[in-house]
Amino acid sequence: MGILEVKGVNKRFGGLLALDDVNLSIKENSIHAIIGPNGAGKSTLLNCFIGKLMPDTGTVMFNNKSLLGLKPYEINQTGISRVFQTPEVFADLTVEENVMIPALAHRDGAFHLSALKAMARERDIREQAEKILVDVGLQDDRHQLASAMSRGNKRRLEMAMCLVQKPKLLLLDEPTAGMARADTNNTIELLKVLSDAHEITFVVIEHDMHVVFSLADRISVLSQGHVIVEDHPSNIKGHPKVQEAYLGTTETQ
Amino acid sequence: MLKTLRTNDTALMILFSLIVLAGPLILAPFGAGYPDLMQRFAIYGIFAIGFNILFGLTGYLSFGHAAFLGVGSYSAVWMLKLLSINIVPAIIFAVVVSGLFALLIGYISLRRSGIYFSILTLAFAQMSFNLAYSVLTPITNGENGLQVELDDPRILDSATGPGQLPVPSLFGMDMSSTSVVHFLGMDLQFNVGFYVSALILIAVFYLSLRIFRSPFGMILRAIKSNQTRLNYTGFNSRPYTLTAFVISGMYAGLAGALLVCMDPLAGPERMQWTASGEVVLMTILGGAGTLVGPVLGAGMIKYFENIFSRMNDVMVHDWFSALPGWLNDVLTNVISPFLGSGWQMSLGLIFMLVVIFLPGGLVEGANRIMNRVQRPSKSGPVSGPVDRTTTANSKES
């Protein structure tokens, strides 16, 4: 039984069947990659995980709890954090504050006024934030505004913001999109280190094969809304169905 | 309580209190040291601080804050009429009523954000204006405005002498009583009403400082910065924005009540859209999202309003009396529409100029100048405007 169970998910946009009976079972503490050519339905599937889309049929269970119909903040409170395709950070706040906010949410995601508590147990939260910033290598930039950082560093910051919440599942939507090779390699290294250091399940949506094969424990290949193969990376590489999906050698013998 | 503040904030708090309390001394040389104007400085300062908690922190631009000011005024007058001429119950009642009113309006308006929100708040303010102006005439006395009258019941202290219209007071101290002190050839006017407003101003400034520095304030700033991220971080932003809205509505109600305490009259024009626009202008002129900016902006607007609206074309004509007659006439004709009753026009013009040229307001302008002055002494680029008051310098405590 995986931590995230997707069963029989269908999603239709008008005449287009974007997701066709998708079944996934993601094991705890693994790095699971979902790959597929453009338009295979990766983003649609992700949006079904995070409450942005409602599948027509099927279930998405996280720790035996359905995610369907939940609002983004409720999904987060179940223990799922998310990294966006373009890093989403609080641009007008300092790096440290950026990490303190999710730390606050982790402790009490519910609404608290606490206006007069000048950072109640602030030290505690600040320490957590600083520790995570060391983990991702941003400790020297902590008083900078997030908007002043490079894209690669924003990605690191976003990762830190997710990790400080100690999520059970981290969703990464093309974490290296638009990055230079060096930044990409750094990110891969970072993810590896983080996955060793924390007990977190990673779900990576990616089309960059280099990233996927250097990271993933397990890969699902999505094509035309359908999971065509799910296997260990070494078995995926030469798989005829995968080559067919990517290279379009549709001539069937 | 002060112990929990950071050192810089304590310094700011002390400096702020000193400047406010020394108001009559500081303002007298500018010809602004008389009670009526100083009271308005303090009261509109409170109004703007409250508005800034909503707009400066969350970025939600409300165009209807005058409605809360008006509701506060009306509630306060009713309290003065029904219960006691003492201002304490009036102020408390006004803050509570405007808070409830803000809760109602905020609950509906905050279902949407951005432009939608601005439009909705503007519409609600206009609705409140219409309610006060005509629909609810029995409560608001319509166009004429609501005021304290001789035959008011005033359950607690109806004993005021006959034929004597009572003046709002704080446990016997008349708001209007003023003691004049001669100092360095100036008449310094120390007025009870001003000091009541000033003490409240200091208190609410302290409260806003605490809000800015609290986790609550940090989350409000995160809402302004990136609401999507905040939602995916596990926060439901609606209760936070609603709380900010209600708090700022209560600030406005407090300001409205104080206006009534100084002059026990409430009219519908206090709720008009231009009044809502004025507090927006005060806040952005001073610097939205900064701590002292709104107070500064409120002071400047009220000061210029006072100066501009007292001028007339005869005075302008006198200024240019040295110039040839035709030039004098031309200048007078150009300038006079902005003066006297034309103050509104100047207000609109200042509004546009600030938005176009100084969107960060005076505080950011000052910071920019400071940076430019300091830059040559430093090597390398200055890293971003981290030294804004909002982003809390002195984090290293």
Next chain:
Amino acid sequence: MDAFLLQILNGLDKGSAYALIALGLTLIFGTLGVVNFAHGALFMIGAFCTVVLNSLFTLTKVTISATEKTPWGTPLEIHTPYVQLWFGDIGATMIDYSVFWSLLFAIPVMLIVGVAMERGLIKHFYKRPHADQILVTFGLAIVLQEIIKQIFGANPIPQPAPDAFVGSIDIGAMLGMAQNTVIYPIWRLIYFLFSAIVIGGVFAFLQYTTFGMVVRAGMADRETVGLLGINIDRRFTAMFGLAAVVTGLAGAMYTPILSPNYHMGMDFLVLCFVVVVVGGMGSLTGAVAAGFLLGILESFASMPAVKEFLLGFSIDQVIIYLVAVIILLVRPRGLMGRKGVMET
């Protein structure tokens, strides 16, 4: 039945004005992505175009009569409008129909005002945050309103309708009902017809011209249209000009119904914002439909029966806001709003 019909008719003229202003507002908002708080000022400027033209037409030449005397014995002054002096009877007719002439006058004026506003100010705010756009147009609204106040004074200036259209017609009798039950001022009917023509014209323009097609595409997806290499800038300006003309004409024609005053712009603008919100931001049909709907609703709310029912409170001043609240609670995007429009 007749009372019902009467209220619908009564709502039509205000509804027409709402619909026209909201249409212009939505055009600007949909294409340019800017909420124009100075839009009400355009309505007001249009109305004052009529005032200006009317006072130009009625500029009089004063001659002193050689024979006639006033009751006080002084020579009688004869005021003859120049127009009449120059054109004779045609001139007299011109004065009578000055409202229609003012439409011709208002078109170029509004076009100039609109283009100047877009080129001079709003253009520079496309890339700025929405809050800045709101604030700067808000400031502009105050300035324009105050300029009008300085020039024309604070009092409303009544404008006559052409003689032929003064008075009322008995619509009830025309429809075969009892006489004198549904009596309706002619000018209001004219206004409704006029607005129907303008609205139809705008929709036809958007539907059947290439320009309109690009605009509609732009309203659906601004970025993509920009990427197609179409010169969006020029079209934006033209669109703003068009919206200004539509709104200005609405104001010019409205003058016999409501005497122009300096605050009419903001009065109408706030209501039209509500109309746009109820109709659904960015939806042209929504704006028009909601305009008429709320206009008619307002007229129903002013019925004595309603006032009696509400224990003497007349809610016609606030009914629009109340309806807006209900609609927002039930359908947050408005009647015809699309997902994703101005959600941030």
